[in-house]
Amino acid sequence: MELNSQFDELSPKIMEILLRAGLVTDKAILETPECDLLNLGSITLADVKQIYNVVAKRSKPTDFISGDQLVNSCNRRWSRLSTGCSQLDSFLQGGVLTRGITELSGQSGCGKTQLCLQLALTVQLPTASSGLDAGAVFICTEDRFPSVRLNQLLKTSPVAQKFPSVRLNQLLKTSPVAQKFP
Numbered sequence: 001m002e003l004n005s006q007f008d009e010l011s012p013k014i015m016e017i018l019l020r021a022g023l024v025t026d027k028a029i030l031e032t033p034e035c036d037l038l039n040l041g042s043i044t045l046a047d048v049k050q051i052y053n054v055v056a057k058r059s060k061p062t063d064f065i066s067g068d069q070l071v072n073s074c075n076r077r078w079s080r081l082s083t084g085c086s087q088l089d090s091f092l093q094g095g096v097l098t099r100g101i102t103e104l105s106g107q108s109g110c111g112k113t114q115l116c117l118q119l120a121l122t123v124q125l126p127t128a129s130s131g132l133d134a135g136a137v138f139i140c141t142e143d144r145f146p147s148v149r150l151n152q153l154l155k156t157s158p159v160a161q162k163f164p165s166v167r168l169n170q171l172l173k174t175s176p177v178a179q180k181f182p
Contacts, residue, residue, distance in 0.1 A: 009054050017041045026055045082130035084118050117150050121157065
Protein backbone atom coordinates (compact mmCIF):
# COMPACT_ATOMS: atom_id res chain seq x y z
CA MET A 1 0.00 0.00 0.00
CA GLU A 2 1.53 3.26 -1.07
CA LEU A 3 1.08 6.31 1.13
CA ASN A 4 0.99 8.74 -1.81
CA SER A 5 -2.23 7.30 -3.24
CA GLN A 6 -3.95 7.33 0.15
CA PHE A 7 -3.21 10.88 1.26
CA ASP A 8 -3.30 12.98 -1.92
CA GLU A 9 -4.32 16.08 0.04
CA LEU A 10 -1.14 16.12 2.15
CA SER A 11 2.03 17.84 1.06
CA PRO A 12 4.91 15.62 -0.15
CA LYS A 13 6.95 16.76 2.89
CA ILE A 14 4.29 15.53 5.36
CA MET A 15 3.77 12.28 3.44
CA GLU A 16 7.53 11.60 3.56
CA ILE A 17 7.64 12.19 7.33
CA LEU A 18 4.67 9.86 7.91
CA LEU A 19 6.21 7.20 5.65
CA ARG A 20 9.57 7.34 7.50
CA ALA A 21 7.73 6.93 10.82
CA GLY A 22 5.80 3.90 9.48
CA LEU A 23 2.47 5.68 9.76
CA VAL A 24 0.90 4.46 6.52
CA THR A 25 -2.62 3.49 7.65
CA ASP A 26 -5.53 5.46 9.04
CA LYS A 27 -5.48 3.34 12.18
CA ALA A 28 -1.76 3.91 12.80
CA ILE A 29 -2.17 7.66 12.41
CA LEU A 30 -5.24 7.85 14.65
CA GLU A 31 -3.50 5.80 17.35
CA THR A 32 -0.52 8.16 17.37
CA PRO A 33 -0.91 10.99 19.90
CA GLU A 34 -0.71 14.54 18.62
CA CYS A 35 2.48 15.22 20.59
CA ASP A 36 4.21 12.21 18.96
CA LEU A 37 3.28 13.49 15.50
CA LEU A 38 4.73 16.90 16.42
CA ASN A 39 7.98 15.20 17.45
CA LEU A 40 8.41 13.44 14.08
CA GLY A 41 10.19 16.37 12.51
CA SER A 42 9.18 19.63 11.00
CA ILE A 43 5.45 19.04 11.43
CA THR A 44 3.44 21.92 12.85
CA LEU A 45 0.22 21.81 14.84
CA ALA A 46 -1.61 22.96 11.69
CA ASP A 47 -0.06 20.00 9.81
CA VAL A 48 -1.24 17.58 12.51
CA LYS A 49 -4.78 18.96 12.28
CA GLN A 50 -4.63 18.60 8.48
CA ILE A 51 -3.46 14.97 8.82
CA TYR A 52 -6.32 14.18 11.20
CA ASN A 53 -8.82 15.93 8.88
CA VAL A 54 -7.65 13.91 5.87
CA VAL A 55 -7.92 10.66 7.84
CA ALA A 56 -11.36 11.67 9.17
CA LYS A 57 -12.65 12.32 5.64
CA ARG A 58 -11.43 8.90 4.54
CA SER A 59 -13.16 7.10 7.42
CA LYS A 60 -16.36 5.43 6.39
CA PRO A 61 -19.37 7.16 7.93
CA THR A 62 -21.03 3.75 8.35
CA ASP A 63 -18.41 2.81 10.92
CA PHE A 64 -20.04 5.18 13.39
CA ILE A 65 -23.70 5.70 14.20
CA SER A 66 -25.42 8.33 16.30
CA GLY A 67 -27.62 7.56 19.29
CA ASP A 68 -30.69 8.48 17.25
CA GLN A 69 -29.68 6.03 14.52
CA LEU A 70 -29.22 3.29 17.12
CA VAL A 71 -32.64 3.94 18.68
CA ASN A 72 -34.32 4.05 15.27
CA SER A 73 -32.70 0.77 14.19
CA CYS A 74 -33.92 -0.90 17.39
CA ASN A 75 -37.40 0.54 16.89
CA ARG A 76 -37.57 -0.93 13.39
CA ARG A 77 -36.52 -4.38 14.61
CA TRP A 78 -38.95 -4.56 17.52
CA SER A 79 -42.62 -5.02 16.86
CA ARG A 80 -45.14 -2.59 18.26
CA LEU A 81 -48.66 -3.10 19.49
CA SER A 82 -51.26 -0.65 18.27
CA THR A 83 -53.26 1.10 20.97
CA GLY A 84 -56.27 1.24 18.69
CA CYS A 85 -56.01 5.05 18.54
CA SER A 86 -54.20 6.47 15.52
CA GLN A 87 -53.18 9.70 17.30
CA LEU A 88 -51.74 7.81 20.27
CA ASP A 89 -50.00 5.33 17.94
CA SER A 90 -48.48 8.24 16.05
CA PHE A 91 -47.23 9.78 19.30
CA LEU A 92 -45.75 6.41 20.33
CA GLN A 93 -44.12 5.99 16.89
CA GLY A 94 -46.36 3.10 15.90
CA GLY A 95 -47.66 1.81 19.21
CA VAL A 96 -46.31 0.29 22.40
CA LEU A 97 -43.00 -1.58 22.09
CA THR A 98 -43.37 -5.30 22.72
CA ARG A 99 -39.92 -5.65 24.26
CA GLY A 100 -39.19 -4.56 27.79
CA ILE A 101 -41.56 -3.07 30.31
CA THR A 102 -43.87 -0.15 29.66
CA GLU A 103 -44.97 1.66 32.80
CA LEU A 104 -48.16 3.70 32.92
CA SER A 105 -48.66 6.23 35.67
CA GLY A 106 -51.18 8.92 36.38
CA GLN A 107 -53.96 10.07 38.63
CA SER A 108 -56.95 7.93 39.42
CA GLY A 109 -59.45 7.95 36.57
CA CYS A 110 -57.04 9.18 33.88
CA GLY A 111 -57.43 6.08 31.68
CA LYS A 112 -54.63 3.68 32.68
CA THR A 113 -56.97 0.69 33.05
CA GLN A 114 -58.85 1.69 29.90
CA LEU A 115 -55.61 1.69 27.90
CA CYS A 116 -54.54 -1.66 29.36
CA LEU A 117 -57.90 -3.22 28.50
CA GLN A 118 -57.63 -1.78 24.99
CA LEU A 119 -54.13 -3.27 24.62
CA ALA A 120 -55.37 -6.62 25.96
CA LEU A 121 -57.93 -6.62 23.15
CA THR A 122 -55.65 -5.30 20.44
CA VAL A 123 -52.92 -7.87 21.10
CA GLN A 124 -55.39 -10.61 20.18
CA LEU A 125 -56.16 -9.15 16.76
CA PRO A 126 -54.58 -10.78 13.71
CA THR A 127 -51.37 -9.12 12.55
CA ALA A 128 -53.19 -7.87 9.45
CA SER A 129 -55.41 -5.80 11.77
CA SER A 130 -52.52 -4.22 13.74
CA GLY A 131 -52.58 -6.91 16.42
CA LEU A 132 -50.03 -9.55 17.29
CA ASP A 133 -52.33 -12.59 17.10
CA ALA A 134 -51.29 -13.38 20.67
CA GLY A 135 -52.79 -13.59 24.13
CA ALA A 136 -52.81 -11.28 27.12
CA VAL A 137 -52.60 -11.68 30.87
CA PHE A 138 -54.29 -8.91 32.82
CA ILE A 139 -53.30 -8.77 36.50
CA CYS A 140 -55.23 -6.50 38.85
CA THR A 141 -53.37 -5.82 42.08
CA GLU A 142 -55.61 -3.23 43.74
CA ASP A 143 -59.14 -3.99 42.64
CA ARG A 144 -61.36 -6.54 40.93
CA PHE A 145 -60.89 -7.30 37.26
CA PRO A 146 -62.95 -4.74 35.29
CA SER A 147 -64.94 -7.36 33.37
CA VAL A 148 -67.95 -5.06 32.95
CA ARG A 149 -65.76 -2.41 31.31
CA LEU A 150 -64.11 -5.06 29.12
CA ASN A 151 -67.54 -6.24 27.93
CA GLN A 152 -68.49 -2.63 27.14
CA LEU A 153 -65.28 -2.21 25.15
CA LEU A 154 -65.91 -5.41 23.24
CA LYS A 155 -69.37 -4.25 22.24
CA THR A 156 -68.53 -0.65 21.34
CA SER A 157 -64.85 -0.35 20.50
CA PRO A 158 -63.77 0.08 16.86
CA VAL A 159 -61.04 -2.45 17.68
CA ALA A 160 -63.69 -5.05 18.53
CA GLN A 161 -65.19 -4.61 15.05
CA LYS A 162 -62.00 -6.13 13.64
CA PHE A 163 -62.51 -9.41 15.51
CA PRO A 164 -64.10 -12.31 13.65
CA SER A 165 -67.55 -12.88 15.19
CA VAL A 166 -66.64 -16.36 16.49
CA ARG A 167 -63.62 -14.98 18.32
CA LEU A 168 -65.61 -12.04 19.64
CA ASN A 169 -68.14 -14.44 21.16
CA GLN A 170 -65.30 -16.30 22.87
CA LEU A 171 -63.94 -13.06 24.30
CA LEU A 172 -67.35 -12.01 25.60
CA LYS A 173 -67.56 -15.13 27.73
CA THR A 174 -66.42 -14.20 31.21
CA SER A 175 -63.52 -16.27 32.51
CA PRO A 176 -63.94 -18.36 35.70
CA VAL A 177 -61.73 -15.90 37.56
CA ALA A 178 -63.81 -12.91 36.44
CA GLN A 179 -67.01 -14.77 37.41
CA LYS A 180 -65.61 -15.31 40.88
CA PHE A 181 -64.89 -11.59 41.28
CA PRO A 182 -67.62 -9.68 39.39
